Amino acid sequence: MSSDMVMIILQTADRTRKAQITIPRSLHVADIIKASTKRWFLTLNREYTVFNMTLNRQLLPSDTLSVGNVHNGDVLMLQPFAMHGAI
């Protein structure tokens, strides 16, 4: 695997989807959210965030995986943003 690539495990918060993928370190977190919601047919009227379970921190959507300090083998969780509560 080239040093420009990183192998991660990506899963959804409800554990119904999980994949081991090798992707460029230059990829933005927002792109991962966009691609996974599309490929996994996730509900589109929700917002998602990415939580790095290995580092125990959320990743900024504007960060690349490299800037977000994502390493080989890290487990990333795609979490729907809990938006409701008032109505």
Add this chain to the structure above:
Amino acid sequence: MEDRYARHRLIEGWDQKRLADAKVLVAGAGAIGNEVLKNLALLGIGHILVVDFDRIELSNLTRSVLFRAGDIGQSKARLAAERVRQINPDCDVRYIEGDLEFDVGLGVYRAMDAVIGGLDSLNARLALNRACLRAGAPWLNGGIEDTIAEVSLFGPGSGACFECGMSPMMWERRNRRYSCGGLRTDLPEDTAPTTATVASIVAGYLVHELLLLLHAGEGAPKEGLAFSQKLYLTLKPYACYAYDLPANPECLAHEVWEPVEIASLAPQRATVVDLLQYLGEPEGVVELGYELLTEMHCLECDEREAIFRPVEKCGLELTRCTRCGTATRRPETLRWLDAGSEFADKTLAALGVADYQIVAIKSDAERRYVQLTGEYTF
């Protein structure tokens, strides 16, 4: 003789007086807000301010412990405040039936020990986040869906704020609610599948975090969540994560308005000219902090209608002319005024400035932050 809070006092480190002295603003009196308010009442939180612009609907009754079928159509904030007083008369509960961004002055947020948000939209959270950052108030965000819940804690300073985590998709979704002129579009609010169980779980965590915040003393670190941390819960399958939220160095929300000067001027009576004179800044500029819609101007028949409301509170229906019927009216707006401005003799309240608002005054030399007074107490 046993007192009401006897069981609380058995807890090591418990400070019932701290709770009795505390000032807490609850933004949103819906599913989460009801459960939060019930907990605050039972705990004996001394000073509570409830803010909600909404009215009670039939579908609210499955998640709103404070509301009854006979309450439908009434103000959520008023009814919630009334019911909290019934649960615990020790609580001094006030309410504002209005918008947390435009009807609650930053001075109100500034006076709070903590703010708890049980809101329904991204936009309301962004507004509450900016208000709390400017006012230096810690705030707790609660959110629910059918099987997930989250609680996050934000504090003043440079740590991550709610807005730091906004993705381009979230901004896009937020911006879809506004036309290019800033008027609200007619998009219906999203409704989500939620239950009383998940609302009470998240409210329990929110109020527990408040207790930890209130009990954190000088030099004693706060237990539970640190500022800029999130607690994320899933109920299917059961899981709980507490983790750090990263600050975004490009985030524009980190703006603390200090030092704050107090001016004994009320928006209901004082004008822009009065304010500038009071401050000895005749050449100064008063920044409203929002875009004020002053009038709608019809490009077809030249009809003009004075409005004077923050543009974000106005809907696209205003583009339709009341005289010729075409949808060709355009908004005229302003963000700041000086003593020579056309509307400088209007009261600040007429310009949409809320009681206890903090306004920024810009002069050549500096930027001053001035807190106005108000007609109510909190």
